Each structure stands twice: as C-alpha cells, then as structure tokens.
Amino acid sequence: MTRKLRIGLIGSGFIARCHVYGYRTMLSVFPEAAAQPELELVADMTDDLAKAAAEKFGFRRATGDWRKLVADPAVDIVDICVPSHLHKEMALAAIAAGKHVYCEKPVGLNGGEASEIAAAAARAGVKSLVGYSYLRNPLIAFARKLIQEGAIGEVTHFRGAHNEDYMADPAAPFVWRCDSAIAGKAGALGDLGSHIISIARVLVGEIASVCGATKTVVAERSLGGGRTRKVENEDQAQFLVEFVGGATGHIEASRVATGSHMDITYEIVGTHGQIQFDGERMNEIRFYSDKDPVDRRGFRTIYTGPAHPPFGNFVPGTAHGIGFNDQKVIEAYELMELVAADRPTGPDFTDAATISRILDAVLQSAAERRWVKVAAA
Numbered sequence: 001m002t003r004k005l006r007i008g009l010i011g012s013g014f015i016a017r018c019h020v021y022g023y024r025t026m027l028s029v030f031p032e033a034a035a036q037p038e039l040e041l042v043a044d045m046t047d048d049l050a051k052a053a054a055e056k057f058g059f060r061r062a063t064g065d066w067r068k069l070v071a072d073p074a075v076d077i078v079d080i081c082v083p084s085h086l087h088k089e090m091a092l093a094a095i096a097a098g099k100h101v102y103c104e105k106p107v108g109l110n111g112g113e114a115s116e117i118a119a120a121a122a123r124a125g126v127k128s129l130v131g132y133s134y135l136r137n138p139l140i141a142f143a144r145k146l147i148q149e150g151a152i153g154e155v156t157h158f159r160g161a162h163n164e165d166y167m168a169d170p171a172a173p174f175v176w177r178c179d180s181a182i183a184g185k186a187g188a189l190g191d192l193g194s195h196i197i198s199i200a201r202v203l204v205g206e207i208a209s210v211c212g213a214t215k216t217v218v219a220e221r222s223l224g225g226g227r228t229r230k231v232e233n234e235d236q237a238q239f240l241v242e243f244v245g246g247a248t249g250h251i252e253a254s255r256v257a258t259g260s261h262m263d264i265t266y267e268i269v270g271t272h273g274q275i276q277f278d279g280e281r282m283n284e285i286r287f288y289s290d291k292d293p294v295d296r297r298g299f300r301t302i303y304t305g306p307a308h309p310p311f312g313n314f315v316p317g318t319a320h321g322i323g324f325n326d327q328k329v330i331e332a333y334e335l336m337e338l339v340a341a342d343r344p345t346g347p348d349f350t351d352a353a354t355i356s357r358i359l360d361a362v363l364q365s366a367a368e369r370r371w372v373k374v375a376a377a
Contacts, residue, residue, distance in 0.1 A: 006040035008075035012053035016081035022332035035340035111357035118349035136327035138308040152270030158249035163257035174221035180232035187233030193253030212239030
C-alpha cells in the first residue's frame with residue numbers, strides 16, 4: 001500500500017490554494033508516487049477562518065493556532081504559506097518538532113534568517129522543499145540537458161528577468177508586500193527576482209558577485225480614506241552578475257513593468273549556440289546552434305511534449321501545454337518522493353538561504369554603489 005503523508009497547512013490565501021490544488025491533482029497525474037498526501041489539518045489566524053478553510057479545501061481538522069498544528073502528532077509535513085516575516089518562527093518550531101517542512105519562497109526576511117532555518121534543518125535531519133515553482137517547468141530540465149550535453153558550447157552569458165505589472169498602477173493600494181517588516185527589504189527582488197535567480201543557479205551555476213541598482217517608482221500608496229503610506233522596499237531592480245564558473249550576466253525584476261503580466265524570461269548564450277525562454281509562452285523554448293548548416297541557421301521553436309518529463313504524465317500530445325498550477329502538481333509529487341522515497345530534489349532550505357544571500361548582496365550593492373561578493377554560507 002502506498003504510504004500516506006499527512007499535511008498540516010498554515011495559511012489559506014492564494015498560494016495555499018495552489019498547494020492544495022497540487023496535492024489533490026497529484027493523485028491522478030502521478031499515481032506511481034511513493035506517497036499520497038492527506039489533508040489533515042489547516043491553521044489560520046482564527047478558529048473561524050481555519051474552519052472555513054478546512055471546509056473549502058477538504059481538510060479533516062482546523063485550528064486557529066499554528067503552534068498546535070506544528071506540535072500535532074498526526075502531521076507529517078508542515079506546509080508554510082504565509083508572509084515572509086512569519087517563516088522563521090514557524091519553520092524553526094516545525095523543525096524542532098521533527099517535522100518535514102514545505103515552505104514558500106523566499107524563506108524569511110533576509111539571508112540571516114534563511115541561513116538560520118537551513119542550519120536548524122540540517123542539524124535535525126529533516127527534509128525541506130521551497131516553492132520555487134517555475135523550476136518545475138519541464139523545459140528547465142530540458143534547457144539544463146542541452147547545456148550539459150554541450151549543445152550551446154561553453155556558457156558565456158545569462159540574461160534573466162521576472163517582470164510583472166501587478167503594481168504598475170500608481171493608484172494600486174498599499175499591500176503587505178510594500179511593508180519591509182512583513183515582506184523584507186527586498187520588494188520586487190524577494191517576490192519576483194528570487195525566482196529568476198533560482199533559475200540562473202540551476203542552469204548556469206552559483207553567483208559569485210553582483211552589482212545592482214534599485215528604485216521605488218511609486219513612493220507612496222493609498223491606505224484608503226485619503227491616507228497614504230510610504231513604500232518601504234523597491235519596485236524594480238537590475239543587477240550585473242558574475243558566476244563562479246566564469247560566465248557573466250544581467251538579471252532584473254519589477255512589479256511595475258506595465259504590460260508584463262508574466263515576463264519570466266531567460267537567454268543563455270554559449271560559444272556555439274543559445275537558448276531562449278519566454279514565460280508568457282511557457283510551453284515552448286527557442287534553440288540556436290551554429291552547428292547547423294550555414295544556409296539554414298536560425299532559432300528553432302521546440303514545444304513541450306512527452307519527450308520532456310514529466311510532461312507526459314499530464315497529456316500525451318506535444319504542444320498541448322501545461323499551466324502555472326501544474327508546476328505545483330509536479331512540486332507536490334517531488335515533495336512526496338523526497339520524504340517517502342528519500343529521492344533528492346530541490347530547492348531546499350540551503351538553496352533558499354543562498355538565494356536570500358544573493359538578494360542581500362544586491363541590496364547592499366545598490367546602497368553602496370559597488371560590486372559586492374555574495375556571502376558564503
């Protein structure tokens with residue numbers, strides 16, 4: 001009989017719903033999984049909110065106290081889907097209770113908090129997974145395969161972006177992501193930039209140093225009733241990067257990029273070719289090779305299909321496409337494999353801590369107007 005892993009979910013907002021979708025859909029998409037998730041317990045700010053979430057999501061039980069969830073012997077995995085300032089206390093409590101932890105990015109408010117969480121997990125021997133869901137797109141693994149096979153030669157340059165426009169309207173109200181005490185000092189960087197950094201690390205390697213610039217485009221946002229509040233972190237950021245392996249590059253992130261609904265893109269240039277990906281066309285990748293005959297060189301479009309696992313688990317036809325939440329389905333599957341089959345996956349808390357230290361370095365660089373080395377673990 002397939003092992004069952006009981007989920008304790010903290011939070012019930014948008015990303016929590018994505019996690020529940022992943023758990024529920026995983027059973028039909030990945031019937032071969034080493035374990036099945038069981039929706040055991042959900043926690044929210046009050047008992048009433050938690051009960052409403054349990055009814056909506058299908059959890060067996062509910063609680064208005066996350067500490068009770070963490071300590072509950074019927075919970076195997078603590079799933080943290082709350083704002084960043086709550087990550088540290090919850091994650092450390094879960095680790096101390098011997099629970100495996102699934103946490104949304106970027107993990108904590110800064111590199112110090114993320115590193116503390118990673119160290120605690122390592123000491124306790126618990127497993128962790130962090131929700132950098134764009135890494136689950138099958139085309140990430142395909143791009144990595146092309147690079148490892150030498151299809152584009154030696155990587156020389158990476159250009160990456162994660163730009164969106166959800167706060168492009170100056171009239172958009174102040175939200176918790178604008179509050180440095182809740183979201184951290186990394187605004188667009190923490191929310192969006194951390195995603196493209198995670199992709200850069202997987203495809204090109206570790207980042208050694210950065211040189212960045214940040215800007216808050218809309219200085220104040222409305223609180224309603226004629227009141228406003230100062231925005232406490234950046235709306236957009238750009239930074240040059242030097243990779244440990246010798247490649248260089250440029251990464252940018254913005255939450256005020258008018259017209260960019262899901263501009264998570266990357267270009268990887270090599271000595272013999274190039275790979276291009278556009279997040280608004282998430283089921284195709286462009287590939288160029290100078291090994292093609294001179295009279296027919298050019299970018300070719302490759303559509304996601306069963307040849308790019310685990311796409312075939314969803315649909316048998318090339319170019320039929322998967323969507324945003326399907327990446328969470330893959331993530332839920334990998335969580336089950338990680339805990340039940342001890343099959344390594346990532347990113348874990350150690351990876352998240354590295355990404356957070358990169359964010360810290362960018363902010364330091366922008367403040368001091370100079371190149372900054374990324375701090376070691």
